[in-house]
Amino acid sequence: MSYAVDFQNVSTEGLESSPVVEALAGLRANEARYYKNKYDHVFTVTPAAEAPExxxxxxxxxxxxxxxxxxxxxxxxxxFEVEGLHMAYVFYESGLSINVMYNVAEGGKRAVGFKLSDGIEIPDELAAFKFARQKSKLAGTIRGSYFVIKGEH
Known part of the structure; x- marks a missing residue:
């Protein structure tokens, strides 16, 4: 069942099994606020099992x-798609969030971003990346990194 993420009243709905549930909920709310403020887009999430594609x-x-x-x-x-950008996110139990920004236009920006919830260690599979820190009222300290997508997907 899909639902819109409320960034004014942060909810842990759907994330309860995470050991950093509050921080992950704050990270998800931070993303929802960004898309609402920048694109007037309502950030709606679905359980991963219901959207395998x-x-x-x-x-x-x-x-x-x-x-x-x-x-x-x-x-x-x-x-979802906003202003020619195909965006996709996945929120993991560990407290990791991954997003794909894929410009629909040929030659546009395409990248994968990683964000770590406050309080988690860098997962072994992402140890090669350097993470920058940013502060968020909703999520505490977020650590982020990315790489540019080279192929067609």
Whole structure:
């Protein structure tokens, strides 16, 4: 069952099995606020089991581009398009969030972003990446990294 993420009243709905449930809920709310403020888009998530095509697209890009396989179970996903950008997210039980920004236009920006919830260690499968820190009122300290997508997906 899909639902809109409320960034004013942060909920842990759908993320209860995470050991960092509050921080992950804050990270998800932070993303929802960004898309509402920048694009007037309502950030709606679906349990990962109900949207396997979104999870498969993201995991396929990770595998094809960098041979990355995430060990943690996926909890929720979202997939939408705003201003010519195909965006997809997956929120993992470990507290990791991965997003794919894929410009629909030929030659546009395409990248995979990683965000770590406050309080989690860098997963072994992402140890090669350097993470920058940013502060968020909703999520505490978020650590993020990314890579540019080179292939067609």
């Amino acid at each position: 979104t999870l498969d697209w993201i995991t396929g890009i990770l595998k094809d581009e960098r041979n990355i396989v995430i060990a943690s179970p996926a909890l929720e996903v979202t997939d």
